[in-house]
Amino acid sequence: MKGERRKKKDNRKGTRFARNREMYVCAMLFIALFAGLFGYLASYVVKNDETLFNNSYNSRQRVLAQENRRGTIYAAGGEALARSVQGTDGGEIREYPYGEVFAHVVGYSQKGRTGIEELENYFLIQSDIAERKKMDNELAGTKNPGNDVYTTLDVTLQQAAYDALGAYQGAIVVTDVRTGRILAMVSKPDFDPNQIVQIWEQVSTDTDNAALVNRVTQGLYPPGSTFKIVTALAYLRQFGDQWQNYSYQCNGAYTYGESKINCFHGSVHGKVDLGLSFAKSCNSSFANIGMQLNRKKFQDTIDSLLFNAELPIPLSYNKTTVRLTEESSTEDVVQTSIGQGKTQISPMQLNLITAAIANEGVLMRPVLVDSIKSAEGKILEENRPVQYCQLMAKEEAAQLGKLMEEVVQEGTGRGLKDRAYTCAGKTGSAEFNDEKLDSHAWFTGFAPAQDPEIAVTVIVERIGSGGDYAVPLARRVFDAYFLG
Secondary structure: OHHHHHHHHHHHHHHHHHHHHHHHHHHHHHHHHHHHHHHHHHHHHHHOHHHHHHOOOOOHHHHHHHHEEOOOEEOOOOOEEEEEEEOOOOOEEEEOOOHHHHHHHHOOOOOOOOHHHHHOHHHHOOOOOOHHHHHHHHHHOOOEEOOEEEEOOOHHHHHHHHHHHOOOOEEEEEEEOOOOEEEEEEEEOOOOHHHHHHHHHHHHHOOOOOOOOOOOOOOOEOOHHHHHHHHHHHHHHHHHHHHHHOOEEEOOEEEEOOEEEEOHHHOOOEEEOHHHHHHOOOHHHHHHHHHHOOHHHHHHHHHHOOOOOOOOOOOOOOOOOOOOOOOOOHHHHHHHHOOOOOOOEOHHHHHHHHHHHHOOOEEEOOEOEEEEEOOOOOEEEEOOOOEEEEOOOHHHHHHHHHHHHHHHHHOOOHHHOOOOOOOEEEEEEEEOOOOOOOEEEEEEEEEOOOOOOEEEEEEEOOOOOHHHHHHHHHHHHHHHHHOO
């Protein structure tokens, strides 16, 4: 009997021990899960500090706005582009000394935030002066000076681009091909950021003009003949040295099935090689080239130039999508080859491609802010030139550069010939409706042609050919840079 009782007691102990062990295991698992969750949340907060801070629901912003005066945004030359001043009622007013000229790139900080005002809000709204001075300001009842943002923007180039665009709708962007610094960014229609509260109802509902849209980064357009840069690169990659043997007889149109495409204004270019096809922007020849390309390899080249991908652009942008497969129709291939059909691009992306060609195939990461400093001059953040990627081989960039030089010397970009500086580029006339009567005017290029310094990309909406309208605008910007 005692043995049986002892056995039952041992069994109960074993059952309790097993049960307790399961509880311990479950408890440890839950502790590990919670520890992992807290660790993930802590890591997320550290890595996304600025994003969480800029969230409109974060009340911390309102507290800091009461304690600090929003910092100043400066141009590369030290000119104030946005600053906080005291209003007649004693309150704080955000002032934009250049008004419409920098409207889209600098942005605004009321009715939401855009441009650099949004990009660097985390720093502008905070003050990193010494704690002792913060205490003195608190005792004196004055606000702390916010941190200041020093941009890469050049006032002279920005004004030149703004004046060149004039009453046209469109966009101009200028970058330093060696450093990635964005020197100018203009979009029209524009607005006066000083009056954003008063004009908000009008500009926010005017979908026809879309004045709040930064067309440089958010505008998507058919690239027209500027896309022949992409098609030419695909041809160079697939045919190697054989490209020099390319020849085509242009009679003004390319026929495929029951359809055909015409050269711009029905031009007949006669016998052309690749260089002349590019310089004269011969649609027929490039349709012929497109049909010779392996579609998968063509798509690979398209993808390598940042289509269908995230872009290294600091401001808000719209992503492009271009898809070609073995199942794509002949119509799709032909239209894509000349930058029409479903193909779209932003002026900023086209400028990145152009800058890479000018920089031996190397794309530098675009930079809009040089540095951020406290009101006492302490550097809080500094952006140095960084290589983003090798967009194409050095030899490919050199060959495309030669083709673009011929555009200026012998082709549709002759409006930039015989300047005090040399230039290389590509024009485009992009049809945007079924009537095929209206077109956007494009130009993208760099200068000097040898040892390039800047890349300029221009689009003028609903106006005509790139050679007639976009090239003269680009010339004014190049002149401002090289001739002062």
